[in-house]
Amino acid sequence: MLSSEGLYQLVAIFGGTHGNEMSGVTLVNLWIQNGKEIQRKGVETKPFITNPRAVEKCTRYVDTDLNRAFTTENLSGDDLPYEVQRAQQINETFGPKGSPEAYDVIFDLHNTTSNMGCTLILESSKDHFNLQMMHYIKKAIAPDSCPVLLTEHPLLKYSTSRSVAKHPIGLEVGPQPQGVLRSNIFESMRLVLKHALDFIELFNEGLEFPPCTVDVFRVSEKMDYPRDTNGNIIAMVHPNLQDCDWEPLNPGDPMFQTFDGTTIRYEGAGTVYPTFINEAAYYEKQQAFVTTRRETLAAGAIKKT
Amino acid sequence: MLSSEGLYQLVAIFGGTHGNEMSGVTLVNLWIQNGKEIQRKGVETKPFITNPRAVEKCTRYVDTDLNRAFTTENLSGDDLPYEVQRAQQINETFGPKGSPEAYDVIFDLHNTTSNMGCTLILESSKDHFNLQMMHYIKKAIAPDSCPVLLTEHPLLKYSTSRSVAKHPIGLEVGPQPQGVLRSNIFESMRLVLKHALDFIELFNEGLEFPPCTVDVFRVSEKMDYPRDTNGNIIAMVHPNLQDCDWEPLNPGDPMFQTFDGTTIRYEGAGTVYPTFINEAAYYEKQQAFVTTRRETLAAGAIKKT
Numbered sequence: 001m002l003s004s005e006g007l008y009q010l011v012a013i014f015g016g017t018h019g020n021e022m023s024g025v026t027l028v029n030l031w032i033q034n035g036k037e038i039q040r041k042g043v044e045t046k047p048f049i050t051n052p053r054a055v056e057k058c059t060r061y062v063d064t065d066l067n068r069a070f071t072t073e074n075l076s077g078d079d080l081p082y083e084v085q086r087a088q089q090i091n092e093t094f095g096p097k098g099s100p101e102a103y104d105v106i107f108d109l110h111n112t113t114s115n116m117g118c119t120l121i122l123e124s125s126k127d128h129f130n131l132q133m134m135h136y137i138k139k140a141i142a143p144d145s146c147p148v149l150l151t152e153h154p155l156l157k158y159s160t161s162r163s164v165a166k167h168p169i170g171l172e173v174g175p176q177p178q179g180v181l182r183s184n185i186f187e188s189m190r191l192v193l194k195h196a197l198d199f200i201e202l203f204n205e206g207l208e209f210p211p212c213t214v215d216v217f218r219v220s221e222k223m224d225y226p227r228d229t230n231g232n233i234i235a236m237v238h239p240n241l242q243d244c245d246w247e248p249l250n251p252g253d254p255m256f257q258t259f260d261g262t263t264i265r266y267e268g269a270g271t272v273y274p275t276f277i278n279e280a281a282y283y284e285k286q287q288a289f290v291t292t293r294r295e296t297l298a299a300g301a302i303k304k305t
Numbered sequence: 306m307l308s309s310e311g312l313y314q315l316v317a318i319f320g321g322t323h324g325n326e327m328s329g330v331t332l333v334n335l336w337i338q339n340g341k342e343i344q345r346k347g348v349e350t351k352p353f354i355t356n357p358r359a360v361e362k363c364t365r366y367v368d369t370d371l372n373r374a375f376t377t378e379n380l381s382g383d384d385l386p387y388e389v390q391r392a393q394q395i396n397e398t399f400g401p402k403g404s405p406e407a408y409d410v411i412f413d414l415h416n417t418t419s420n421m422g423c424t425l426i427l428e429s430s431k432d433h434f435n436l437q438m439m440h441y442i443k444k445a446i447a448p449d450s451c452p453v454l455l456t457e458h459p460l461l462k463y464s465t466s467r468s469v470a471k472h473p474i475g476l477e478v479g480p481q482p483q484g485v486l487r488s489n490i491f492e493s494m495r496l497v498l499k500h501a502l503d504f505i506e507l508f509n510e511g512l513e514f515p516p517c518t519v520d521v522f523r524v525s526e527k528m529d530y531p532r533d534t535n536g537n538i539i540a541m542v543h544p545n546l547q548d549c550d551w552e553p554l555n556p557g558d559p560m561f562q563t564f565d566g567t568t569i570r571y572e573g574a575g576t577v578y579p580t581f582i583n584e585a586a587y588y589e590k591q592q593a594f595v596t597t598r599r600e601t602l603a604a605g606a607i608k609k610t
């Protein structure tokens with residue numbers, strides 16, 4: 001049994017890491033005014049707007065993507081863009097990243113224009129506490145689904161805002177356009193967070209969570225839009241793939257459609273599960289979607305000591 | 306019979322009036338490279354990116370909304386925001402607004418996050434040429450629908466980019482998030498424009514269009530989100546109303562849902578037809594949706610003289 005390390009009493013909920021993803025911005029602002037909904041026994045929960053200037057302008061960021069800014073170099077540099085300064089402040093308040101004083105859990109609330117439903121993002125396959133939490137949430141919201149995206153990858157490094165915590169958890173809920181608040185998306189996010197906080201309370205009360213397994217989608221490969229020699233996009237996500245996040249994409253399946261109607265097919269070696277399909281914010285990151293592969297992770301038992 | 310005034314040879318197609326509405330941006334850029342698809346006998350068609358800086362930044366505008374900038378004061382002022390300077394240049398190239406030298410027709414291509422389908426926007430109920438064109442388009446794309454939104458209103462003035470032409474036509478196609486290109490939305494816009502250009506060609510060839518009627522939705526009232534005394538939104542579009550653009554809203558029907566779950570109902574005097582429901586760009590304009598009323602307009606016969 002994993003004897004877990006502490007009281008798990010410091011929990012932060014981040015909204016507005018991207019200033020135009022409205023569910024998290026709205027929920028966090030609501031809870032700053034009245035935190036009753038997020039109070040749990042033995043847990044100190046802090047709702048926090050991470051990028052207030054971007055929220056004010058209703059834009060993803062001001063100078064650079066805050067959710068990629070938490071690199072070691074950034075966290076020690078000076079004379080830097082707004083989001084990097086902000087990353088340093090957040091690291092001081094909720095970290096320092098990798099230290100024993102860091103917050104136990106940070107939830108970072110995001111929306112996507114992709115049809116990803118209510119997705120939990122996990123950064124490490126070895127994080128038994130988070131795996132147990134995700135197992136709990138999946139059971140609690142069944143028969144609705146709650147896919148887990150594992151971003152652990154030998155090459156792709158994200159340096160997210162939530163990475164300053166011991167147990168970072170991303171919530172990515174969609175589809176919702178940037179700058180828009182949809183009641184269905186808002187209520188889905190709110191419900192997942194309720195179950196997550198319930199789990200932390202149960203853990204704090206000393207409940208033992210026995211070993212379990214969690215099905216996840218592990219990030220595999222970034223796929224860019226087809227482009228001409230000047231870098232201009234020459235094809236769109238194919239209508240057969242659009243909105244089909246988490247569904248199998250097999251070799252030979254339609255993937256893109258050029259402006260003159262030609263179909264471009266997937267030519268990988270085996271079945272993958274695309275997600276973040278046609279996400280607005282990823283055009284600038286040269287990413288039409290990301291492929292994932294299914295995997296089952298084992299979580300050891302946990303109990304507060 | 307309306308003996309119409311000229312050759313109808315000068316046609317412009319505007320994209321990127323809002324830099325993050327991607328169907329028009331993409332189509333216009335495609336046609337600037339290769340205009341074959343938009344060539345018609347007796348018609349000179351000019352594809353044009355109206356707000357290149359906003360397109361570059363993939364944002365609605367840089368300083369101010371170009372599509373509200375074509376006021377008389379703006380068109381004669383100096384030392385002004387980027388979009389106002391741009392409005393003056395566009396007015397010189399495609400106008401001057403209200404003059405005999407102005408372009409005959411301008412199509413202005415827009416996307417919306419609202420579920421408006423493929424909407425044609427008409428600025429004047431007396432514009433028989435445009436009414437005939439819209440009648441033609443509606444017939445051509447049936448059984449698919451193509452609602453006409455009439456923005457003529459005693460108080461609401463829009464001062465749109467297309468208003469420099471004798472016959473201004475807006476195309477508003479959705480739902481599509483800002484910064485995203487969806488193939489279904491792209492192809493719908495492309496098809497409507499094809500029929501519109503076909504109509505102009507037929508008119509130029511001397512075909513007579515007999516009197517007809519066109520069902521339109523006339524803009525009636527702007528509805529704001531419920532707000533607290535600080536101006537913060539306290540409710541969302543109700544799930545029963547979300548995505549129900551053009552469907553009847555009756556007195557007593559749910560309209561908003563507060564964050565604590567209370568339903569706010571429509572209390573108007575009679576049935577209205579909401580549209581632009583939960584459009585991202587209209588949060589800053591204090592508009593959750595606009596109500597419209599149904600009306601049938603008569604178009605006189607037209608024939609080129």
